[in-house]
Amino acid sequence: MRLYLKxxxxxxxxxxxxxxxxxxxxxxxxxxxxxAFLSMWFLLSRFGTVGGYTLGECMLCAGVTLSGFSLAECFFRGFDRFSGIVKSAGFDRVMLRPRGLMLQVLCDDIEFARLGKLIQSIVMLAWGVARSPVAWTPWRALVLLLMVAGGTVIFAALFILYAALCFFTLEGLEVVNIFTHGMREYGVYPLDVYGGGILKFCTFVIPYALFQYYPLMALLGRTEHWFLGLMPMLTPLFLIPCAALWQIGVRRYKSAGS
Amino acid sequence: MGRFHPHLSFFRMQLIKGLQYRTAAWAGIFTQFFWGFMQIQLYRALYAAHQSTFPMALSGLVSYIWLRQAFLALLNTWSYEYELFDMILSGNVALELCRPVGLYGMWFARNAALRVSRAALRCGPILIISALLPAPWGLNPPASWGAFAAFLLSLILTLGVTCAMTLIVYFSCFYTLSSQGLRTVLDPVTEFLNGAIVPLPFMPAWLSSVLRYTPFGAMVNAPLRIYSGDIRGMELTETLLLQVFWLAALTGLGWLIQHRGLKRLCLQGG
Amino acid sequence: MIQVEHLTKSYRVSRRSGGLIKAVAALGKRDTERVVALDDLSFTVSDGEIVGYIGPNGAGKSTTIKILSGILTPDSGECLVDGRVPWRERKRHVARIGVVFGQRSQLWWDVPVIDSFDLLKDIYRVDASRYKKNLDELTGLLDLETLLRTPARQLSLGQRMRCEVAAALLHDPDLLFLDEPTIGLDAVSKLALRKFILERNRARGTTVLLTTHDMQDIEALATRVLLIGRGKLLLDGSFEDVRASLPGTGSLDEMAAALYRRYGV
Structure with missing residues (x-):
């Protein structure tokens, strides 16, 4: 921790x-x-609703997704630009130091310019909280907090996944952007807007819905199952396969070089 | 091997460079597919509930989205060659003057070559697959042969306008110490205002009617809406003329910045 | 200090041919080829030696350094550095070695050098009093006084290299890897750096493994020369032995060229 602050x-x-x-x-x-916010605002002020959600409800959803993304990006930025580290043989330097590899990559880049994004997403979240028709209770506040934390976990796991893939190939990694930056853009709307197929994908393959759609339903009172509000607590499970792939990648790097 | 015109030769180099990265090309195609699909899903949801107030035909909008994805590299604002920024910042750009071609023309050709080669590698598969998709999702044929011809003409003009814009960003480095700041501000603004994120008809009326007359309206907006007949008749002629005007104006401006920047550089001795 | 036995390492590299038509054809498939970097390599280095590790480009020098410093795992063979297997106990191992790459930097480009040092102190867990002692000593010996407050990007290459060497020694390593440390330096800086390395070796008994293309580095520093070519050890002896075996060659570079020719590398 001390080293991290340093x-x-x-x-x-x-x-x-x-x-x-x-x-x-x-x-x-x-x-x-x-x-992203402006396009949402334009579309919803023109049409009123999308998939049955009002502007206030979408703002709440957008605030959660963007806050989760920006928090993850603030701290895990080093993984996001990992391809550059591997390309410039900077990972050799990382290996030469007597500290954990993940910690060092984590520390490799912390970009303060991203604070702008974070502050903005928090403002949007606050606005969404104010504009949404939710009657706030301690329970619902907790659900909201869990949603943001869960979003951070999912995006962080995806950044690690991206970095792990850099050990195998440095080409074509922009596909992973679909899942990080793409989700940041499209995740501003509740996921069922995109249809049932996408919702299933976002539940079982890359579990965005755990921090976005399901708890949002609990928050907006559109479901009777209160436990959906606790779904974000399952997000750390997604870290397991991502971290495992990272480990495999490190082993591969050691045997093949860059 | 025949001899190539110097500008064509850039195109050939970029194409070879692009082909080296075949995984990247496929990944790019897949990515653009996914994004296009998500966009269409969103607009379909809007269309389902608000058919009467929808400002474009859904089929036209779907074509708009696929064409944008297919020609993304041709039309986006962020196709830079970073070594050119360094060249200006380090003063090495003076060395480029030794070559027997004008600097503005050469860099314009380089940027156009970069865009065309990237798009050439990717547009084929996207156009073919999206044309084969079933009805609400698929790319539709152009409104008419005339619309198609106007689309091609407008696409070339858009490429010109976009390149001219990129060159202005390059040459602005003569006056600022770092290009990064300008880029990070200008790119998202341009992307938004030119309709690459939300098509112009979906913006508030006051905004889209202003944007039509700016360089932003002369970019992606023009060819993609001409294709489906969303822009036609008098408006079509007007749009094409506006594109020609902006191409001339931005090229002139870029050339001027370059000319004065180089002069300054030579006076200071780099 | 270092024992290397039957080390073998090979890589897969992809082949590409030139021309537009061939590039299109290569979209379908790509040829790969195995290249042997190290081929049954064995040697030992004792405590306190300065070993010059030489060979033409692509001979396997940097692969060896990477294995010895725990970055790469070999395909087969054994390697012990001070009783440790580098790639199995990475953290414990790298805490005891220092590495300087002449062509890469471990200093932060935009911040004063002293801040980079300060960070390294924490990375290597050097306690405050020892850090202060080492820093003072290195500052004196390498004449860093005026450089420490300067951002690395504003240093000349020679100044930066002095700082790089200091950065690699802040944690008192017993073993120092120098990978082309004098590349691009002017005569004054080269001499100063060589003098420092010799002094450090004499005073502390630090073992040094030096790869370089500059034969003057070898002449000035190395007590022993290892010549490697195509992944094999070709020669192991003192600099004087090598020199004596090649009479009639004038400059040191001519000598090295004659040496490479003799072994056909």
Whole structure:
């Protein structure tokens, strides 16, 4: 933990070395997710509802997905740009240090420009909370918290998965973006909007629905099963296969080099 | 081997480079497919509940989405060659002046080659598969032969406008120390305003009627809506003329920035 | 210190041919080929030696270094460094070695050098008093006083390399790998670096394994020379022996070229 904080301080110093560019990137990061919000706002103010959800309900959903994504991105950014580390043989350097590999990759890049995104997603979440028709109780607040935490876990696991794949191939990894950046964009709407097939995929293959659709139903009072609100607690299970693939990848790197 | 015109030669190099990464090409196709599909699903959900207020024909919108996915590399704002930024920032761009071709023309050709080669590798499979998909999801044929011809013309003009825009970003490096900031702000704004995320007809009326006359309206918006006949008649002529105008204006502006930047560089001695 | 026995390592590399038509054809399939990097390699290095590890490009030098430093696992063969098998006990092993790559940096580009050192202190768990002692000593010997407050990107190559060497020694390693440490340096910096390495070796008994293409490095530093070619050990002897066996060659580079020719590598 101490080491992690030290890394955080180093990254802060580094980004301060280029102040102008730092603020521009913060603004850029803000704009990227702002456009997701703006398109949602345009569509819903034109049509009123999508798949039966109002703007307030979609905002709540978008706030959860974006907060989960930005939190994961803030901390797991090192995994997100892992292909660069492997390409530039930077992983050799990581292997040469007497510390855990995951911790070092975690520390490799912490980008403060992403705070812009995080703050924005939290604002959206707050707005969604205010605009949504949910009558807030301690239980529902807990569900909301679990949803954000579950989202962070799922996206973090996907970043690890992405990094693990870098050990096998450096080509074609943009497919994984479907599941990270793609989900950030499309996950602003409740998943059943896209039809039953997509919802099934998002339950059993990559379990986004665990932190998004199911608990949202409990929150909006659209289901009688209260336990759906606890579904985000299952998300850590998804870390297991991702971390296992990472381990296999490290073993492969050791035997094949880069 | 015959001799290539220098500009064509860039195209050939980019194509060879692109072909080296075959997994990347397939992955790109698959990714664009998935994104297109998700978009269509979303708009279908909207259409199902709000048919009467839907501002475009659903079939036209579906074609819009598939064409955008197929020609993504041709039309996006983020197709940069990063070494060109470095070249300006380090002053090495002066070395480019030794070559027997003009800098603006050469870089314009490079960027166009990059886009065309990337799109050439990917558009075929996407167009074929999306055309084979069943009714609500599939790519529809163009509205008419005339619309198709106008679409092709407009697509070429869009490529020109987009390249001219990219070159302005390149050459702005003469005046700023880092290109990254400008890029991270300009790219999402352009992407949004040119209709790559939400098509212009779905934006509020006041916004889309303004955007029509800006360079943003002269980008992806034009060819993709011409194809399905969403833009036709007088509006079609007007749109094409606007594209020609913006192509000329942005090329002129880019060339001017380049010219003055180089002059400054030479005076300072790099 | 280092015992290497029958080390073997091979890689798979893909072949691509030039031209547009061939590139299209290659979309379907791609040829791969096995390349042997190390072929039954054995040698030992004793405590306190400075060994020059030489050979032409692609001979297997960096593969050896990567195996010895725990980055790669060999296909077969044994290797013990100070009683440790590098790739099996990575963390314990790398805490006791220092590595300098002449062409890569472990300093943070945009922050003052001292901050990078400070971070390394925590990565290697060097306690505060020992860190201070080592830092003072290295600062004196390598003349870093004025450099520590400068961001690495503003240092000249020679200045940066002095900092890199210091960074690799902050945790008192018993074994130091230097991979082309003098590449691109001017004469003054080269001499200073060589002098420092010799002093460190004499004062602390640090074992040094040095790969380089600069025969003057070898002449100035190495007590022993290992020549490797096509993954095999071709020669093991003192620098003087090598020199004496090749009479009539003028400069050191000519000598090295004659040596490579003799072994057909």
């Amino acid at each position: 890394f955080v301080a180093m990254h802060l110093k580094r980004s301060m070395a280029y102040k102008q560019s730092f603020f521009m990137s913060t603004l850029g990061q803000f704009l990227i997710s702002f456009s």
